[in-house]
Amino acid sequence: MGRTDVISRWxxxxxxxxxxxxxxxxxxxxxxxxxxxxxxxxxxxDYVELDNRGNKGAIIFWTINGRTASSVLAATFANVADIRxxxxxxxxxxxxxxxxxxxxISAIATGNATTVFINVGKY
Numbered sequence: 595m596g597r598t599d600v601i602s603r604w605x606x607x608x609x610x611x612x613x614x615x616x617x618x619x620x621x622x623x624x625x626x627x628x629x630x631x632x633x634x635x636x637x638x639x640d641y642v643e644l645d646n647r648g649n650k651g652a653i654i655f656w657t658i659n660g661r662t663a664s665s666v667l668a669a670t671f672a673n674v675a676d677i678r679x680x681x682x683x684x685x686x687x688x689x690x691x692x693x694x695x696x697x698x699i700s701a702i703a704t705g706n707a708t709t710v711f712i713n714v715g716k717y
Contacts (some may be wrong), residue, residue, distance in 0.1 A: 601641055601715035608712045612703035616663045620712055622697035627629040638695040639714035646684045654684040656701035658692070663700040684710075703715065 608618055622636045646654050657663045657680065664681055684690045699712065 595700070599717075601717060603716040606716045607645075609709050610658050610699075610701065610712055611707065611709050612652075612705060613707045614705075616700050616702045618698055618700045619712070620698045621712075636697050638697050638703075638716075640693060640695060640717045641713075642692045642694065642696045642699065643713040644669035644684055644690045644699070644701070644709075645711040645713070647687050647689060649686045649710070650673075651705055652686050653704045654701055654708075654710055655681060655704070656684065656690075656699055657681045658694065658699050660695045660698060661700065663702045665702055665704055692693045 607619075608619070621642070622638050634647070642658065644654065645658060646652065655663050657664045661681075666677065666681075682690060682692075696714070703710075
């Protein structure tokens, strides 16, 4: 039995080019059965890291699991239904890390086009 606090499987670093319009990147794939066929279950990741280091001035707004990212931050305290799909902000020269079940990421860059890097892991 594996430990639940240590990431045991990593995907490689993925570069994700962003512009001032929201873009989506699917992080998951369909789980394969022993015969090699996809059985329809989505494979999710437990850890998501968005790396915005090296970008000067670009603020990244992003969200996960189906919602479209927006450059307007709205409080999620008032609407309990939106808590599952929060909108995050990552400043330039910083990294954001989330421990969450993620299947996709939607992101938008303020100002000029830029590239961020994404790492995902599974327990």
